Amino acid sequence: MSVDDTGSGAGAEGRVDPDAPDPGDDPLALRLEQLILGAERRYTPFQAARSAGVSMELASRFWRAMGFADIGQAKALTEADVLALRRLAGLVEAGLLSEAMAVQVARSTGQTTARLAEWQIDSFLEGLTEPPEPGMTRTEVTYPIIELLLPELEEFLVYVWRRQLAASAGRVVQNVDDAEMVDRRLAVAFADLVGFTRLTRRMEEEELGELVEAFETTAADLVAARGGRLIKTLGDEVLYVADDAATAADIALRLVETLSNDETMPELRVGMAFGTVTTRMGDVFGTTVNLASRLTSIAPRDAVLVDSAFAEELVRTGVAPASEAEAAEAAAAAEKEGETPPDYRFALQPMWQRSVRGLGMVEPWLLARRGETG
Structure with a gap:
């Protein structure tokens, strides 16, 4: 969800009123988003960056690296977005990652999980060409599936990531030299x-x-x-x-x-x-x-x-x-x-x-x- 770097809110020409609802927002889609993110929309990008103690420029770089679309200054971010910014910036401030490396981490994670998310949603809905009950929308079908699968898949994702990280770290340790x-x-x-x-x-x-x-x-x-x-x-x-x-x-x-x-x-x-x-x-x-x-x-x-x-x-x-x-x-x-x-x-x-x-x-x-x- 990359943004402009001005931090301006409502009233600027071409900007989105941060408190105005998106006319394309479906109430069920918002419920689905809240279920997955675990929190309601609360911040504009500028507010999220300020709350995280991160410059708008750096926040924009992180969001763009993660592959998020430009939302202007719409109120669409949650506490989780603030925490993610704070964590990445904290790694840079602590000297554990350079700013360029933090952006690379954001980009690699975003690209990998974007494909994973698309694949999982397609797989979940592949067999649901017909709704379980007449008149049910695609969102109504998706919600209970994700509600059941989300906690299990989240745990499984972390498990696989740790396993892959352990294997990769092991290969690095076995290398003869840093080159x-x-x-x-x-x-x-x-x-x-x-x-x-x-x-x-x-x-x-x-x-x-x-x-x-x-x-x-x-x-x-x-x-x-x-x-x-x-x-x-x-x-x-x-x-x-x-x-x-x-x-x-x-x-x-x-x-x-x-x-x-x-x-x-x-x-x-x-x-x-x-x-x-x-x-x-x-x-x-x-x-x-x-x-x-x-x-x-x-x-x-x-x-x-x-x-x-x-x-x-x-x-x-x-x-x-x-x-x-x-x-x-x-x-x-x-x-x-x-x-x-x-x-x-x-x-x-x-x-x-x-x-x-x-x-x-x-x-x-x-x-x-x-x-x-x-």
């Missing part, structure tokens, strides 16, 4: 549904939505279960990372195998790269990410392409031979010495070098499980 907290060596993978654009022209919207949801659910479950981290979903594409190449390789192959056995799903292609990645606000950036994306666009259907650095990492860690000839030599040497031969999990097949837009010549490798290459 790795921002720039780290990771395996980056894009998994892309083949021919998705054509599907959008042939399928009904509901059917297309179900396909995307099934793909995202399958990918998210596999990535989490096998030790990767899902960065984001883009409808027909998912981006994930892993701390090591072997984990990313296993996830990629399992994704291809799972979707190829599902007749309702299009074919999948995966591109992966290994190298230094910049992490910021839950996202990843850099040449390694760009390379993984480019490899995805040239990968064959139902196949996984990796860059040379990824292939070298698999060989270095002993989970793939540099070639089948090397694997045969290692097996023969182990047999001669009465030892167990190397247990390679993956096979690598070099592909033709090719020019990739913006990255020059790259040497892709086709990744498969041992015994699957021709």
Whole structure:
């Protein structure tokens, strides 16, 4: 709910009378808002900022970062809004966060929870295409659902957030040095549904939505279960990372195998790269990410392409031979010495070098499980 920074109230040209009711406000919608927020509207943005002891300029930056719409100086804020401002400003005053970092915290939280809120409301109402009783409005249907679910979902949200925070903090603690907290060596993978654009022209919207949801659910479950981290979903594409190449390789192959056995799903292609990645606000950036994306666009259907650095990492860690000839030599040497031969999990097949837009010549490798290459 970003605002103008003047702090002026009623009477200014183009401003909203802070005490005037919004003609679009539905009484039931206001009841629903009060149920969710736990308080009545009491403050204009200027009053909320003043009560929190925060400048109007900083309050506006926080609200805009959280993704709230401009409400001028309408009386639409509650005690919770004042408390949120006070807490963020307090973290800055205590030196725990810089002002820029506090704005980033507000922005990342706002963006994440905005999508979560939209998804939850859509999910709750998905099965309620017809009201339980004739004449009931959408708001009347929504109110009792949220009244029942709100306290449980709030507790669950905090639980999941704490779990994710603990996992993220653990990864940071295990890093060798502070530089790795921002720039780290990771395996980056894009998994892309083949021919998705054509599907959008042939399928009904509901059917297309179900396909995307099934793909995202399958990918998210596999990535989490096998030790990767899902960065984001883009409808027909998912981006994930892993701390090591072997984990990313296993996830990629399992994704291809799972979707190829599902007749309702299009074919999948995966591109992966290994190298230094910049992490910021839950996202990843850099040449390694760009390379993984480019490899995805040239990968064959139902196949996984990796860059040379990824292939070298698999060989270095002993989970793939540099070639089948090397694997045969290692097996023969182990047999001669009465030892167990190397247990390679993956096979690598070099592909033709090719020019990739913006990255020059790259040497892709086709990744498969041992015994699957021709």
